Amino acid sequence: MTQPDLSNRIILVTGAGGGIGAEVARSLARHGATVALLGRGTRALERLYDDIVADGSPEPAICHFKLDSEPPEAYEQLAATLADTFGRLDGLLHNAARLHGLAPLANLPLSEWLPAVQVNLNAPFMLTQVCLPLLKQSTDASVVFTLDGAALEGRAYYGAYGACKWAQQGMAHMLARETEANTRIRVNTIDPGPVGTQLRSTIATGTPSSEFASPDAIVPAYLYLLGPDSRDCNDRHFNAGDDGPWSVYAD
Numbered sequence: 001m002t003q004p005d006l007s008n009r010i011i012l013v014t015g016a017g018g019g020i021g022a023e024v025a026r027s028l029a030r031h032g033a034t035v036a037l038l039g040r041g042t043r044a045l046e047r048l049y050d051d052i053v054a055d056g057s058p059e060p061a062i063c064h065f066k067l068d069s070e071p072p073e074a075y076e077q078l079a080a081t082l083a084d085t086f087g088r089l090d091g092l093l094h095n096a097a098r099l100h101g102l103a104p105l106a107n108l109p110l111s112e113w114l115p116a117v118q119v120n121l122n123a124p125f126m127l128t129q130v131c132l133p134l135l136k137q138s139t140d141a142s143v144v145f146t147l148d149g150a151a152l153e154g155r156a157y158y159g160a161y162g163a164c165k166w167a168q169q170g171m172a173h174m175l176a177r178e179t180e181a182n183t184r185i186r187v188n189t190i191d192p193g194p195v196g197t198q199l200r201s202t203i204a205t206g207t208p209s210s211e212f213a214s215p216d217a218i219v220p221a222y223l224y225l226l227g228p229d230s231r232d233c234n235d236r237h238f239n240a241g242d243d244g245p246w247s248v249y250a251d
């Protein structure tokens with residue numbers, strides 16, 4: 001058994017106030033990373049900041065950012081602030097997602113489709129684009145897109161969320177192939193599987209969250225993908241609930 005070592009890594013996590021994002025961010029910090037916590041919920045981010053500092057982990061940064069409504073200039077400004085503060089990024093975890101329940105495409109209102117596409121597809125694209133110069137400053141940078149197995153099957157009623165997860169998979173493949181030749185950036189995707197979070201409760205109404213994996217159970221896969229141990233791994237997809245290279249990590 002071994003422990004992942006993420007010391008001196010600077011990692012941006014979107015949706016850091018959510019169920020999986022908070023647990024991953026906390027654990028990245030516990031293993032030495034400095035984490036930039038991106039989210040829109042002030043209280044959740046501040047609570048997480050306090051937890052991380054109380055743990056004795058490196059002090060995180062909070063990036064208040066609304067992925068559904070920030071204009072392109074705000075993305076440029078965010079990247080400029082990260083550049084001023086850290087000078088580089090070693091990891092970018094696309095984890096935020098918008099899923100307001102299941103609905104047939106026939107009834108899905110445009111007023112939900114558009115903001116869902118903004119959060120689930122346009123935002124990961126814009127954020128990746130502005131962060132690429134920072135990722136290029138790292139000797140070993142990892143971009144991770146969070147997918148969803150149900151959406152990737154094209155399961156009915158997953159709406160804009162499902163379509164965007166599918167598109168994110170395509171974007172991740174493209175980016176992996178575009179960066180592998182002449183950068184030290186790797187790009188991989190991860191499916192956390194069914195995890196007891198707010199997002200899961202919107203699609204599994206009536207099932208208690210204890211029926212699903214807890215966020216901490218799937219964290220090792222994220223530590224692997226965002227840490228140096230996955231240095232040689234590019235353009236691959238992982239299921240966080242399976243055994244994988246991260247199984248060697250001690251609890």
Ligand SMILES: NC(=O)c1ccc[n+]([C@@H]2O[C@H](COP(=O)([O-])OP(=O)(O)OC[C@H]3O[C@@H](n4cnc5c(N)ncnc54)[C@H](OP(=O)(O)O)[C@@H]3O)[C@@H](O)[C@H]2O)c1
Nearest residue numbers: 015017018019020041067068095096097194195197198199
């Ligand atoms: N849980 C599962 O069973 C499951 C299964 C497959 C894939 N996933 C994927 O896992 C990832 C994490 O989901 P989760 O289960 O941890 O869900 P969650 O607890 O609901 O977290 C989602 C996060 O996204 C953030 N977000 C949503 N809209 C946003 C916006 N406009 N601007 C900024 N942030 C926004 C939320 O912020 P607020 O806290 O402010 O709302 C929240 O922090 C998602 O990509 C999801 O697709 C989850």
